Amino acid sequence: MSYTFIFTHNFFYSSVDDDDELKPIIPISFKYQQYEYSYPMLIDSGSKVSSLGPEHAKALGIEDITVLPERHGFGIGGPTRYRVLEGVTIIIAEKEIEITAPIHFVENMQGLEFGVLGRKGIFNVLRIAFREHEGPYIFMALDSHIA
């Protein structure tokens, strides 16, 4: 392409906390083979990759999570173990953006009611900004020539 074609999206923050704390949570759809579902994800530029609890492996058709490679890491909660699934389709904004990225199933996130949308495969193709001076918006732009 001879020029960059950009489209943008605004998302509302989640505001279901009792204390009205706003979290940048958006619904994201996951697809792996024939398995699909949508789940709330916290946008977190400080996270290296996108992460979910280990129970999500089964949700994506991995009956035995131990077949996935195990890794060890360190996060805010301290040391943790996780399993890696490559090639998960991440669908954002009602199918407008589809990205293939790895998902980490993190032991410490068992039962957590949201996942984490991290950098790998996401932040390198999406421009993501929080524009709180304009309102509770998350601004996303995808350069089509990158995608």
Place this chain on the structure above:
Amino acid sequence: MCAYYGKPMNIDFNNPAGLETIGSWYSAPLPFDAKDAQYSLEEKGKIATKEQLYELCKRLLDNALAVDNVVFSVLDWAQTLSDNFSKTDNQQDREAVSMKPKIVINKDFEWFQKNYSILKNDFPNQWVAIVEQKVVCHGDTFIDVLSDARKQGYKRPFITKVLTKGWGQK
């Protein structure tokens, strides 16, 4: 390649049959003046030139901003169009194709947030599967609820937990 409701389609913008396909996309009732565009397609039978198609595309882009699901197809269409467009076109024309910011709303997530106080009473600390702005099943674990929703034939349910203390609080 264009996509409409997830269905990929190859469109040749120089081929009237391709343009008729686009016209059929917009035969669905839409709450904006895509009807005008549809009328144009029907009236003219086909778009004779790229310039005419470009005008139609700009009109759709201007009006599609408030409509969920349609925008992706329009964007993809506009992108393909811009690829096909002559390199001699001036920058002003090209900028006209670019999008204004659009608020994207997931209707199930929005419904969940709006009805959170009711759901808290009905399904305290339970997982729920939401499809088309209603709870289709609920239970104590994420995987049970997802499995139940799939058994009911829902391909992509939105699964979440109705916490009574707020998200992230145990």
